[in-house]
Amino acid sequence: MQDNVHHHDPARDGSSDATPGGMPDKRRPGELTFTVLLVVFSGALLWNAYGISGFEALSGAGSVPMATAAVMLVSALVVLWQTAKRARTEDETVMQDITPPLVIIFALFLVAYGILLRPLGFLPTSALFLIASIKLLSKRGWGFTLAVSLGSLILIYLVFRIVFTVLMPAGIVPEAEMLQLFRNLFSGGA
Amino acid sequence: MDAFMAFLTVFTQPELLLLVGLGTFAGVYVGAIPGLSVTMAVSILISFTFSWDVLPAISLMIGIYMGGVYGGSRTAILLNIPGAPSAIATAMDGYPMAQRGEAGEAIGTTTVMSFFGGLVGIVVLALLAPVVSDFALTFQPRDYMLIAILGILLVGSLSSGSLVKGIFAGAFGIAIGAVGMDPLTFTERFTFDIPLMRGGINFIAVMIGMFGVSEALMQLHHVDTPAIRQKISRIVPSFGTIRKHLPLSLQTSTLGVLIGALPGTGGDIAALMAYDHAKRVTKKPSRPFGEGAIEGLVAPETANNAAVGGAFIPMMTLGIPGDAVTAIMIGALFIHGLNPGPMLMVEQPDMFWFVVGALVTANFFMLLFGLTGIKLFTRIVEMPRPVLIPLILLLSIVGAYAVNTSITDVYWMLGFGIVGYFMRHYGYPLGPVILGVILSRLLDDNWRRAIISEREDLGRFFHGIVTSPLSLTLLVAVILIFVSQTPLWTRFRKKETTAK
Numbered sequence: 001m002q003d004n005v006h007h008h009d010p011a012r013d014g015s016s017d018a019t020p021g022g023m024p025d026k027r028r029p030g031e032l033t034f035t036v037l038l039v040v041f042s043g044a045l046l047w048n049a050y051g052i053s054g055f056e057a058l059s060g061a062g063s064v065p066m067a068t069a070a071v072m073l074v075s076a077l078v079v080l081w082q083t084a085k086r087a088r089t090e091d092e093t094v095m096q097d098i099t100p101p102l103v104i105i106f107a108l109f110l111v112a113y114g115i116l117l118r119p120l121g122f123l124p125t126s127a128l129f130l131i132a133s134i135k136l137l138s139k140r141g142w143g144f145t146l147a148v149s150l151g152s153l154i155l156i157y158l159v160f161r162i163v164f165t166v167l168m169p170a171g172i173v174p175e176a177e178m179l180q181l182f183r184n185l186f187s188g189g190a
Numbered sequence: 191m192d193a194f195m196a197f198l199t200v201f202t203q204p205e206l207l208l209l210v211g212l213g214t215f216a217g218v219y220v221g222a223i224p225g226l227s228v229t230m231a232v233s234i235l236i237s238f239t240f241s242w243d244v245l246p247a248i249s250l251m252i253g254i255y256m257g258g259v260y261g262g263s264r265t266a267i268l269l270n271i272p273g274a275p276s277a278i279a280t281a282m283d284g285y286p287m288a289q290r291g292e293a294g295e296a297i298g299t300t301t302v303m304s305f306f307g308g309l310v311g312i313v314v315l316a317l318l319a320p321v322v323s324d325f326a327l328t329f330q331p332r333d334y335m336l337i338a339i340l341g342i343l344l345v346g347s348l349s350s351g352s353l354v355k356g357i358f359a360g361a362f363g364i365a366i367g368a369v370g371m372d373p374l375t376f377t378e379r380f381t382f383d384i385p386l387m388r389g390g391i392n393f394i395a396v397m398i399g400m401f402g403v404s405e406a407l408m409q410l411h412h413v414d415t416p417a418i419r420q421k422i423s424r425i426v427p428s429f430g431t432i433r434k435h436l437p438l439s440l441q442t443s444t445l446g447v448l449i450g451a452l453p454g455t456g457g458d459i460a461a462l463m464a465y466d467h468a469k470r471v472t473k474k475p476s477r478p479f480g481e482g483a484i485e486g487l488v489a490p491e492t493a494n495n496a497a498v499g500g501a502f503i504p505m506m507t508l509g510i511p512g513d514a515v516t517a518i519m520i521g522a523l524f525i526h527g528l529n530p531g532p533m534l535m536v537e538q539p540d541m542f543w544f545v546v547g548a549l550v551t552a553n554f555f556m557l558l559f560g561l562t563g564i565k566l567f568t569r570i571v572e573m574p575r576p577v578l579i580p581l582i583l584l585l586s587i588v589g590a591y592a593v594n595t596s597i598t599d600v601y602w603m604l605g606f607g608i609v610g611y612f613m614r615h616y617g618y619p620l621g622p623v624i625l626g627v628i629l630s631r632l633l634d635d636n637w638r639r640a641i642i643s644e645r646e647d648l649g650r651f652f653h654g655i656v657t658s659p660l661s662l663t664l665l666v667a668v669i670l671i672f673v674s675q676t677p678l679w680t681r682f683r684k685k686e687t688t689a690k
Contacts, residue, residue: 020617020618020620022617022618024617030615052378057646058646058648059642059646061372061375064368064633065368065380072362075355076358079355110587110604113587114587129580129584130580133580137577139576166238168588168591
């Protein structure tokens with residue numbers, strides 16, 4: 001699957017505020033659409049901000065939201081103008097460089113994780129997610145995939161559930177009963 | 191004496207000492223693994239430690255911060271892949287040194303220089319913060335408002351990208367911060383009549399999405415890049431090397447701490463500017479810059495660690511983050527019921543001195559871990575991306591969920607992860623978004639306070655600004671930053687240069 005990922009200049013992908021990515025003199029694929037979406041979004045936000053308190057008072061609840069949305073709209077329009085002026089880069093395509101299949105698949109995996117987390121519970125959902133993604137990315141055998149996925153899941157569970165006491169949805173796994181069983185075993189042995 | 195005792199807290203409580211050590215150790219590795227940034231680690235961590243007491247939580251975060259800023263240099267030198275953004279400049283001369291078989295010397299020098307820079311940053315923080323804090327007590331609401339705008343603008347202007355994209359990102363952050371019920375009038379803002387949005391958007395979900403998820407998705411582009419193994423020889427640098435570069439390191443540390451102290455600018459920008467400074471002031475580098483000059487390592491490494499102490503100055507004295515990590519720490523302090531700003535320094539100076547003590551400890555741990563355990567380091571850094579990426583994503587989800595045990599936060603995080611992913615592709619800096627979210631409330635509250643105190647009269651408001659030296663200075667700074675980035679100014683500068 002990763003063979004579909006095209007290798008371009010990594011400097012185009014932002015890694016920090018010192019190197020925010022993009023291309024200064026060319027337009028990357030999809031950039032114009034993204035900028036148009038930003039303009040539309042900023043416009044909608046400005047309309048909504050106007051509805052908060054209109055121009056009734058400078059100290060009104062809507063004054064900062066209105067000013068902010070106006071700044072967003074103006075800057076998005078400037079970016080749109082600058083983006084439209086630049087010639088499109090010829091060595092990149094959306095499907096290879098911006099949203100390769102792997103990225104789309106992972107975005108879908110994440111959405112599926114979010115949907116399944118509550119009904120299934122943390123342990124089964126995470127196990128499914130890790131197994132599917134490690135298998136897909138590593139292209140290794142099932143033995144490696146299952147060992148690494150389940151091993152890491154147990155480690156994460158022990159660290160975050162037991163040490164950090166983070167509560168995660170139990171779902172279909174009788175987690176509380178299992179933990180109690182372990183506690184009884186240890187206290188029984190003591 | 192109280193201050194001194196607070197400073198010593200870390201040393202007297204083994205649990206805290208252990209957490210700083212553990213944090214620093216983890217930070218060195220987190221920073222070293224390409225695809226794991228300190229900002230991401232701390233933003234995920236905050237959601238797991240918010241049920242802790244404040245001191246252990248801060249100890250762990252400070253350790254990770256200090257270690258992480260340093261850790262990025264390792265992979266920059268060994269693999270030409272900066273583990274953290276603050277090590278981008280380090281790769282320019284560090285990797286050529288490694289190619290010549292001098293990886294050990296390069297790592298040793300960066301370790302000692304990072305320690306030196308870190309120490310300079312902490313000393314400046316300890317000396318300057320109480321002064322700034324006293325001064326900050328005289329600030330008017332309009333000054334806070336201007337500082338907030340200045341901070342957001344600075345990130346955009348100092349980054350190598352376009353200012354207008356930086357401004358958009360900052361305003362976007364402020365808008366995100368405004369979502370929910372207005373605390374003064376209980377009016378709904380940007381909720382689009384959706385009940386779920388009345389509670390606002392959790393800033394931790396925004397941070398984890400922007401830094402964690404987007405980074406992991408970005409790493410999918412490089413998933414099949416194999417790990418490269420390196421052999422490392424002697425690590426501890428000679429005293430002669432250190433002594434020879436002491437003057438330069440002092441200059442770049444000072445530069446680093448100053449840039450770190452500017453609201454919104456972090457170690458990555460400090461390192462690049464220090465590298466540029468070293469290129470200009472070094473008449474006879476050990477080798478040409480870019481071909482393995484040791485000065486090219488000394489400058490960014492001292493500066494990025496000095497920036498850590500610097501970043502705490504506006505955070506502790508004004509409640510304005512120096513960089514993305516301190517933005518997250520402000521969030522942590524809020525969660526623990528503390529309110530960073532000048533009043534924190536007055537009411538709870540112990541907290542400040544505790545932070546200074548923890549930073550000093552983390553700096554010493556960094557030196558220790560930096561000069562030892564290199565074999566373990568190479569093993570961990572070789573962790574394959576096919577395993578690393580799913581783990582980062584899982585931790586991001588767990589982290590976002592854990593804050594409020596809310597699935598809505600997970601959706602927000604995923605949404606911002608995807609938005610952040612596109613923003614990175616198209617050259618929008620992410621730092622201003624986070625700064626905007628954090629500073630949104632400060633900006634809003636202080637604007638309204640300022641304009642109410644001027645009886646809703648814009649004329650009186652501007653009169654107040656021009657008659658106050660501080661407000662005027664801040665306004666001029668805001669205007670200068672803005673004007674200096676406009677095409678008109680660039681053309682004017684070009685003409686000036688050609689005329690000369």
